[in-house]
Amino acid sequence: MTSRHASELDLPSIDDPELSDAERQELVASLAQDHWIVRNAIGYSVLQYADVVAVLRDKRWHSATSKIPEMMGITDPEFLENRRVSILSAEGDVHTRLRRLVGKSFSPRSADRLRPFMREVISDLVDNVASTGRADVAVDICEPYPIPIICELLGAPRDDWQLFSRWAEDVLRIFNGNVLEELDVIKQAQAELDEYSRGLIADRRNDPRDDLLTELIAAEEAGDRLSTDELVMMVDAVIIGGTDTTRNQLGCAVGLLTGYPEQWNLLADDPDLAPPAVEEVMRYFGSVRGTVRFASEDIEYRDVLFPAGTIMMTSMAMANRDSSVFDDPGTFDITREPSGQPQLTFGSGIHFCLGAALARAELQEALPILARRMPDLAVDGAIEWKPSTTAIFGPAHLPVTFTPT
């Protein structure tokens, strides 16, 4: 059978500028029941679990991360030319080599070493608000939480946390809608961070310690090592991949759990529930709702021809609600039986989140402490959510009251 060209398919579209945020989400959810693929503003979206996994595992679909600046309309040649290979967007042998060299340093064992520090950080943040019985969880807890952990992971001194926080915020502006106006700020932060990373790398070469940078400097595979530029890129990738994702996922978790007080109490009473609770929160309400690929060559899939250059969104949020994989997927239950297939908020395939073990540990440590220290948690007014189209989704403001502790 000859494949049909994708453009000839009679597909529903989710690209209607008249729709509100909530209406678009509702439309996508209803289409996901009967359609494996829909049209969007820049290409197509796959919505069901099997197709999302198939696309993410198919090496002909390349990460579109490197195309984000162009998609955002950036034409500044200095910015475009200065970009280097990143693990987030590399493909083929280049990517395989990088993952081989850095993989061990991101193992669950490495993440576990930071658990006592994570408990310390989250406890300090709750201490600031616990006696008042009031907080904006997004601003007071989620926002600051990942920065000290990433600094500790890398081996950056405590005095520099604020610097990191600002660089992370400014570099991440690349995902904002008004990136063109913010380009100078982004470039400045990137340059400062690069210079700082080079200094830290030089320090660790002279004075090895028990931290990620020292480990990455020493990492060797068959006589191969990371260059200084690649080490700088890894610091960048950890900041881009590991700060906003974690803080927003924690915000999604707490925001969601305000609607399920009995499950909040369960978490407070039984910290062993933390690992399944994190998987269920990420399944039901992930902070990364989708990712983007482009066809590196003409691709035939399900008897459809997607010409080279086609943009394909993979909706992990919809796949995580696929009833052929998860029983009763619309029910949020931290005690649910595992389905045997993972939730997809960490992605799948060769770009599967490098920091998944660290992120899981951060969330597993934070949630039970928050549940214990913020009993009777209730939303104080309304949660202000970021637009659902935001690349990394979560609450902008999460005002709560609770019984002071």
Ligand code: HEM
């Ligand atoms: C809850 C928090 C997190 C979520 C939801 C998340 C989600 C993801 C997803 C979906 C991808 C794949 C993107 C794609 O396929 O296009 C990814 C990749 C990545 N993540 Fe995470 N992430 C989280 C935390 C972290 C942390 C803590 C770190 C670092 C310490 C990190 C570092 C990375 C890196 C370096 C990649 C690129 C891997 C590659 O391309 O080989 N992430 N993450």
